[in-house]
Amino acid sequence: MSRHQNLLLLQGPNGPFFKLLADRLREFGASVTKINFNGGDSFFYRDSSAIRYRDSFEAWPAFLRLLIEERNIRAIVLFGQCRPMHQIALSLARETGVSVAVFEEGYVRPWWITMEIGGVNHASQLASVVPATLPIYPQVQRPRSFRWGFTRMAWYSFLYFAAGLFAHRLYPRYEHHKPFGSTEMFRWLRSAYRKHLYRSTEREIIASLLDTYGPDFFFVPLQISTDSQITHASNWKDNDAFIKATIRSFAAHACESDLLVFKHHPLERGHADYATAINASAEHCGVAGRVLYIHDGHVPSLLKRSKGVVTINSTVGLQALYHGVPVCVTGSAFYARPGIVEDVGMDDFWQEHVEPNRQYFTRFYRYMMHTTQINASFYVTSSLRAPRREFGPGVLMRFAGAGAAMLLFGSGEAPSFVEKSVAWLTYALHAL
Structure with a gap:
C-alpha cells in the first residue's frame, strides 16, 4: 500500500489496528490521513493529525471529494465495505480512479485477515474466477497462531461502543451502521455470561453429535442478523x-432419520436468541424432535460429522468445502464456484448433496490464500502481546483518565449517574 504514497484511512476494525497500520506505512515513507467519525474511532486513533468528521451524512460525498483532491489521495483503506460512509467512498473512488484496499475478517479463521483491492465477500474478484482455469499455487504454509484474539476483540468492541456513547455529543450527526447505545455494552457482558452458560448446558448435545455412532444431521451456521x-x-x-x-x-424433503442443527453465531451470543423461532417452526412443521439449536461446539469437528451444510453465504461454507462436505448456498457467496458448489435448490439438497470436486477446490483455495489472505490478527499484534505491564495500574489510569475526560469534558453536558457508573465500570473491567 505504501507505493501509493498518499493514503486515506477510514474506519477500521475495533481496536488499534489502523493506528499501527498508519505508523507502519509512515515508516515506508507514505503520507497517511485518517478520518475519525465517532468517539470509538478517536479513542483508538489518538493522533493530532486525524480529521474529526462531524458533518452530516449528506455532506460526506462533497467533503470526501474535496479531501481527495486537496491531498492527492491515491488509495483509500477501510474495513467493512457496506457501511454507508464506505459505500460512498467506494463509489467515489471508482469515479476518480483511486485504489481501494478493503480489509475484512479472514475468509479462513482464526489466524488470517482478508485484504482485497476493490471489495470483499460478494464483491470479491474471487466471485468471478473459474476454478478449473486457475494456476496451481504451492501448498499454504502452516500459519502463525495468535492467542486471546477473540477476547481482545470483545474488549475492544466493548470499549469502542463505550467511547462512542460517551463522546456522542462531539459527533452529534453520526449514525452507526449497528446499534450504538448503552445497551450495546450490556449485550457484550451478557455474551460473556452466556458463553460459559451454554458451554455446560450443551455439553451432552454436542457430544452426541460428535459421536461416530451419533445421528446423521445437516449443519446450519447462522450469521449475524445485521451482517x-x-x-x-x-x-x-x-x-x-x-x-x-x-x-x-x-x-x-429430508430423510426422516436426519436431524437439522442450527448453530448460533458467536458474535451475536449476547444480542439475539432464536430458540423461540426455531422451536415454533419445528413444531408447526412436525419435526420438533429433529431440530436442534446450539451455541457452542468445535465447528470443524461438527462439519466433518455432518451430511451437508446449508447457509446463506457464511464463510463456514468455505470451511465445509475444505473438509469435503457438500454445501448449499442460498445467497451470493464468492466460493460458490462451478464444480465446487452444486447449483441445486434447498429442497433438492437434502437428497442430492454432492461432494465438491477436490481438484477444483484445491486450486481455488490455494489461489484465494495466496492472493487475499494475510497470516495476522486485527486484535493481537507483536506490540500488544509482549509486555505484561499493559494490564497493570498504568493502563487502569490511562483508560480511566481517557474515559473521564471524554465523559466529563467532551460532552458539554453533565452526564447522568448511570452514564458515570457504566463509564467507570467499562474502563475498570478492561484494565483488570
Missing part, C-alpha cells in the same frame, strides 16, 4: 425468514 452479507448479498430479509424456510424445506 451485510445478509442485507446486501441475499434475498433473505433476516435470520428468522431463513430459519423458517430451512425448517419447512427440511421437513418436506
Whole structure:
C-alpha cells in the first residue's frame, strides 16, 4: 500500500489496528490521513493529525471529494465495505480512479485477515474466477497462531461502543451502521455470561453429535442478523425468514432419520436468541424432535460429522468445502464456484448433496490464500502481546483518565449517574 504514497484511512476494525497500520506505512515513507467519525474511532486513533468528521451524512460525498483532491489521495483503506460512509467512498473512488484496499475478517479463521483491492465477500474478484482455469499455487504454509484474539476483540468492541456513547455529543450527526447505545455494552457482558452458560448446558448435545455412532444431521451456521452479507448479498430479509424456510424445506424433503442443527453465531451470543423461532417452526412443521439449536461446539469437528451444510453465504461454507462436505448456498457467496458448489435448490439438497470436486477446490483455495489472505490478527499484534505491564495500574489510569475526560469534558453536558457508573465500570473491567 505504501507505493501509493498518499493514503486515506477510514474506519477500521475495533481496536488499534489502523493506528499501527498508519505508523507502519509512515515508516515506508507514505503520507497517511485518517478520518475519525465517532468517539470509538478517536479513542483508538489518538493522533493530532486525524480529521474529526462531524458533518452530516449528506455532506460526506462533497467533503470526501474535496479531501481527495486537496491531498492527492491515491488509495483509500477501510474495513467493512457496506457501511454507508464506505459505500460512498467506494463509489467515489471508482469515479476518480483511486485504489481501494478493503480489509475484512479472514475468509479462513482464526489466524488470517482478508485484504482485497476493490471489495470483499460478494464483491470479491474471487466471485468471478473459474476454478478449473486457475494456476496451481504451492501448498499454504502452516500459519502463525495468535492467542486471546477473540477476547481482545470483545474488549475492544466493548470499549469502542463505550467511547462512542460517551463522546456522542462531539459527533452529534453520526449514525452507526449497528446499534450504538448503552445497551450495546450490556449485550457484550451478557455474551460473556452466556458463553460459559451454554458451554455446560450443551455439553451432552454436542457430544452426541460428535459421536461416530451419533445421528446423521445437516449443519446450519447462522450469521449475524445485521451482517451485510445478509442485507446486501441475499434475498433473505433476516435470520428468522431463513430459519423458517430451512425448517419447512427440511421437513418436506429430508430423510426422516436426519436431524437439522442450527448453530448460533458467536458474535451475536449476547444480542439475539432464536430458540423461540426455531422451536415454533419445528413444531408447526412436525419435526420438533429433529431440530436442534446450539451455541457452542468445535465447528470443524461438527462439519466433518455432518451430511451437508446449508447457509446463506457464511464463510463456514468455505470451511465445509475444505473438509469435503457438500454445501448449499442460498445467497451470493464468492466460493460458490462451478464444480465446487452444486447449483441445486434447498429442497433438492437434502437428497442430492454432492461432494465438491477436490481438484477444483484445491486450486481455488490455494489461489484465494495466496492472493487475499494475510497470516495476522486485527486484535493481537507483536506490540500488544509482549509486555505484561499493559494490564497493570498504568493502563487502569490511562483508560480511566481517557474515559473521564471524554465523559466529563467532551460532552458539554453533565452526564447522568448511570452514564458515570457504566463509564467507570467499562474502563475498570478492561484494565483488570
